[in-house]
Amino acid sequence: MKKAGDNYYDLLLEIQQIDFVIIELNLYLNTHPNDQAAIAQYNEFVQRSMQLKKNFEALYGPLTSFGYSFSPTPWQWGKAPWPWQV
Structure with a gap:
């Protein structure tokens, strides 16, 4: 399994926490x-999630595939540890 630095894990954890709040607010x-x-809270957290994911992808590559994330050249999907690998 690939390893990433502390910032990778910290940012991924923050994304997961924000997305948990979004799910709870949705329910x-x-x-x-x-x-x-x-x-208003839901919209605030959605905006925060979108920004965190944009920052994460700029640093480490796509979080998802299948049309949810853009890829620079060369193709980035296999570069960093995938979120489910950490």
């Missing part, structure tokens, strides 16, 4: 669709 909003404060 809450399914039953409370008019909660404007929760919607």
